[in-house]
Amino acid sequence: MTEQLKRTHLYQWHVDHGGRMVPFAGWEMPVQYPTGPIQEHHTTRRVAGLFDIDHMGQVEVRGLQAETFVNHIVTYDVRQMALYEAHYALFCYPDGGTIDDLFVYKLPDPAEKGKVYYFLVINASNREKDVAWIQAHATEFDVTVRDISDETYMLAFQGPKAPELLDRITSADVQQAPRFTAVQGTILENIPILMGRTGYTGEDGYELFFPADEALKVWNKILKEGESEGVLPIGLAARDSLRFEPCMPLYGHELSADINAVEARLTFAVSFEKEFIGRDALLKTKLEGPRRVLVGFEMVDKSVPRAEYPVMHEGEQIGVVSTGMFSPTTSKYLGMAFIPRELAAIGNEIDILIRNKPVKARIVKRPFYTPVYRR
């Protein structure tokens, strides 16, 4: 039986504008537009790009114990979050394996004055699994959990020009919002829009949430405003290279049920001083030192490393490539891989097995591209 692929509200727009549609996480999404992924990548770094990411999921958590509950199921300590703050976190299994990575927002509840709720943004490929996990644990707490993915549209608008352009067409002062905070406002004819100064490209920019029925109007409005600057729609291929260069993990590659946050070097998203599901296992890995760790490497001899290629050292396989590609910003062939910790030092030489031939590579510092907001 073939699974019926889902389509976003912008499916027809993508097709009409030459988007090459491919299956991704149960959805039919544009992998590129006619300009091609390299140009889309550079446009996002230099101007701004607009991404249809409505396949991603959103979950609201409300109730008296919302904070306690969210804190129990995610790695980051949400008690230290201010209102309107957004933070990266993970859901873990008790053994430390990763269920998903997510963004947690702490927001004022429009439904009830003075109350706070948590807004969780999760991956498309993990939506059903995540929601089931959240629901299962929610029964022990005084909370209500709502999967609002279907009625919520999500776009990403990323790049140095994004703040100025978005500021012109929305009611809120979006340029004043610090990194990792959200602002609420309106766009077009009073369409409510939540704008998180977040994203997965290493650039300044926003992730936008608004009623799904307005998808085409908002999409067109942003593209029109950015037209004179050269803003482009961006497909999945460039989305992948844009997140890869700053070494942001992608679930299924740098994270999985078999990969924990310590191995993936994501401890900035883990608050060990509080309780959460998976804490003991993660703490044990941290204290003992992980057996394998994520490294970045650069090909010494020119060739394209790709996910699943074996990583070799002195003729023995020591790991696999999690993501690899030609990096448009650096013009280098780069990759990430999980290898034993004792072989992970910067400068160490490894081989990547490419079409059954070992090709020389060297461990280099991560990230390959420092996000602009961390410089």
Next chain:
Amino acid sequence: MNIPADCKYTKNDEWIKVEGNAGKVGITDYAQEQLSDIVFVEIVVAAGDTVKQGDACATVESVKAAADVYMPVSGKIVAINDSLPEAPDTVNKDPYGAAWMVTVEMSNPAELDSLLDAASYQAKLDQK
């Protein structure tokens, strides 16, 4: 879609342009468009190598995919395009010109009859 009349084509989207007993080989405009942005080219044969029809002569990789390029005919490799690996995007820009990959001296020119002419190649693409 550019399909020059002076080339012959394989079903796998390679072209060969024959002059005398030698032929230049590359991939078609359709192939480069399907692959999209090409980021890596490796010629896997060397001048002097003897190759058979269907042998791999190059590997082309785009942002998302890798593809082998196969010899449309048998013969001896007499030249390879050394500059192509330094500028892989040439394959996107000029697939029938600067992006030639190898030149082969044919050992069995009758193999050309097994290839498609421009009209047949166009017809094959139209079926997709």
